[in-house]
Amino acid sequence: xxxxxxxxxxxxxxxxxxxxxxxxxxxxxxxxxxxxxxxxxxxxxxxxxxxxxxxxxxxxxxxxxxxxxxxxxxxxxxxxxxxxxxxxxxxxxxxxxxxxxxxxxxxxxxxxxxxxxxxxxxxxxxxxxxxxxxxxxxxxxxxxxxxxxxxxxxxxxxxxxxxxxxxxxxxxxxxxxxxxxxxxxxxxxxxxxxxxxxxxxxxxxxxxxxxxxxxxxxxxxxxxxxxxxxxxxxxxx
Amino acid sequence: xxxxxxxxxxxxxxxxxxxxxxxxxxxxxxxxxxxxxxxxxxxxxxxxxxxxxxxxxxxxxxxxxxxxxxxxxxxxxxxxxxxxx
Numbered sequence: 570x571x572x573x574x575x576x577x578x579x580x581x582x583x584x585x586x587x588x589x590x591x592x593x594x595x596x597x598x599x600x601x602x603x604x605x606x607x608x609x610x611x612x613x614x615x616x617x618x619x620x621x622x623x624x625x626x627x628x629x630x631x632x633x634x635x636x637x638x639x640x641x642x643x644x645x646x647x648x649x650x651x652x653x654x655x656x657x658x659x660x661x662x663x664x665x666x667x668x669x670x671x672x673x674x675x676x677x678x679x680x681x682x683x684x685x686x687x688x689x690x691x692x693x694x695x696x697x698x699x700x701x702x703x704x705x706x707x708x709x710x711x712x713x714x715x716x717x718x719x720x721x722x723x724x725x726x727x728x729x730x731x732x733x734x735x736x737x738x739x740x741x742x743x744x745x746x747x748x749x750x751x752x753x754x755x756x757x758x759x760x761x762x763x764x765x766x767x768x769x770x771x772x773x774x775x776x777x778x779x780x781x782x783x784x785x786x787x788x789x790x791x792x793x794x795x796x797x798x799x800x801x802x803x804x805x806x
Numbered sequence: 807x808x809x810x811x812x813x814x815x816x817x818x819x820x821x822x823x824x825x826x827x828x829x830x831x832x833x834x835x836x837x838x839x840x841x842x843x844x845x846x847x848x849x850x851x852x853x854x855x856x857x858x859x860x861x862x863x864x865x866x867x868x869x870x871x872x873x874x875x876x877x878x879x880x881x882x883x884x885x886x887x888x889x890x891x
Contacts, residue, residue: 608881609829616874738862804860
């Protein structure tokens with residue numbers, strides 16, 4: 570009886586009202602969610618490991634150009650955003666999870682991005698992959714372990730984890746190269762993480778320190794006629 | 807009615823400003839998607855053809871998946887705890 574007396578207009582009004590109520594409730598629920606900055610930063614680190622997808626991109630001429638141009642554009646955009654934030658054009662509050670010391674210097678995500686860009690463009694994937702894995706996983710693992718176990722044990726764990734990444738990614742190398750690279754790479758990663766520099770973030774150093782050490786070793790041995798580099802780990806589609 | 811509309815607009819504006827809420831699903835879904843793609847690639851080009859050349863894809867896929875899941879659990883748990891508060 571009720572429905573038969575109800576006009577189309579009334580039904581429309583009622584539906585609209587219900588929809589509005591539901592939308593308001595949903596928005597309020599969403600706004601009530603609080604994100605923990607500490608774990609947000611950790612997950613941001615591990616997320617960066619998915620950049621390794623870069624090495625699966627096909628080896629075609631135009632895609633090879635995109636592989637250079639796109640990362641450069643992304644990092645340049647990050648530079649512009651950070652420049653505007655430090656100048657005060659962009660509200661600092663909008664950048665969730667920034668540390669206090671990042672207020673007046675570029676934030677660590679920019680250093681991370683620059684590090685990954687340099688590794689992609691200037692280093693062979695055999696060196697770049699374990700270094701990106703170290704920045705993505707070793708850094709947050711050291712951070713968490715430091716909190717529960719203290720500095721020394723945290724760096725020891727970081728060393729073992731980094732060595733594991735080098736062992737896994739260089740498993741096709743000769744035995745002596747595998748051991749040497751794992752020890753040298755893990756040492757570089759831990760030093761890069763442990764040495765706190767005023768203007769350079771550890772997110773950059775944890776990638777570049779092992780990469781430079783391995784590059785020097787590779788080139789030095791190459792000059793002596795020994796190529797320690799294993800075949801590439803990832804193959805383009 | 808106007809008050810209700812204002813509250814809704816205010817809520818939408820607040821939500822748009824909270825970039826972390828927009829980023830959170832991306833931070834969880836993208837790495838898992840990438841790791842599954844690595845594993846799929848290993849299965850198609852390596853496992854099904856009997857080639858060990860693509861074992862690297864398997865290793866990276868597993869590292870990505872396990873590493874990300876470990877941290878995602880803590881991240882999601884932290885969201886729930888704060889929501890309760």
